[in-house]
Amino acid sequence: MKPWLVRICGLILLLPLLLSAEELSELRIAKPRAMDDPAYLYFSGLLQKALQKTANGRAVPPLVTTIAMAEDRMVRELRAGRIDILWLGGSKERARNLLVVPIPLERGLVGYRQFIIRKSRVAEFDAINTLADLRKFKACQGAQWGDTEILRTAKLPLVTSVNYESLFKLLVAGRCDYYPRGFHQGKIELANRTDTYPELMVYEPLMLYYPFAAYFYVHPRNKQLAQWLQDGLEKMIDDGELLAYMQQHEHTRRAFPLQATVVKRLLVVPNHYLPDFADEKNARYWFQPGDFSLAGD
Template structure:
């Protein structure tokens, strides 16, 4: 019996090793949270998956075109819009719970008093905002009838800010701490601008197997609490560090967000508790 047990163990181990992992290609240098979330979603599947990291994917527009191609990638992640959802198949779970739509202003410290008592979008119309032409919030600010001055580099933008060519640069809360540290800039202390924004995982349209693996895995991770656990592990510290709950929220509309976005499913989104919100 003892030898039979050992034989069964050897056979089982050999079978497990022999089962070939399915390779899924992703962009090298991805945020660790995105990588861990993909691994989490795929871990619920019967098939074994292995990530392979691909270099030299320089731009988002090129990345989405390379989905499923021989020298491309299999999973792409980005802020969604109708064009991207026409080009690829979106797993419609906002992977950072809309955090990318929360913006804090970088301003000249001496101008803090100008922003301290604002609570309505109409009060923002007297300011000029610096935005790169290719940032997603460029068109959002224009659509909300806010004045936008374009810049090409962040270093150039800071020089324009110092010379009062514009009043503020809206920065995603996911990028703000690093930018403030690297450039020794000043973050406005009172406001939190927000527009609904969803970052999705995308796959090539015909890749039904990978789409279903990611969709099913994400839904299971949401149901058993592992998605929330991973999100909190990466972002709770940031939310506390920036003291988002103490800030006055001003909401902007975002007409580039496709109607299919699951805004009604509140558990999929981070939502700051209100403080003097007037829109």
């Protein structure tokens, strides 16, 4: 193939990446685990609300699902321009390789972890008071999740899988001892699996905390789309709409009011992988430990 033709073909392949936000006819996203998955509905709904909030006459592109894929592949597909946007946990590496909209999508709620455990093991978890105690147990964890390295750095033993549903099965089988889930996640996950896993429960007296949040990511060339999303999310915060959305949506509503669950023991681990722009002390964007009902408060 002649060099000039190679260059033209290359430009054609890059064309979708060079379109401005106003010219995008659709937004391609990865297919969810299930179309009624509450997490997918939360993030896709928030994405559309943020775009609508500051559309200013622009047409909001419809969402079009591609195929289901693990997190690492989603990142590769976004970098290659085969999907347009994704939502994942924040990390320094992802912030270097992608364009991140720097606003936590659940106000950092996902970093407040409570454990799904087998009901027969409550007494063992009642005895956990320190990280050293917790290190005697193995956590079930997604192999490619953004917080997996946080747990490894804290020297917490892990049993991992790339398959989300298999983690429940590993827990039931005794391959791991607990499944740390965001403060809002565990209850709805078990509510949807009561018949399948009746031996599981959310253990509420203990909370593991590390600053962590999910963000929207786009290709570095889609700066206008990123700014549109950021403007919309900022306006939703100003109007109180983001918090109201969290309080009402099926994915997050079981966490509220935050003070309803009394946490007797709080274990804190640092997150050395938090993106440099993140300021977990900023209450405009992040829930603070004091927002929860901690024993002794």
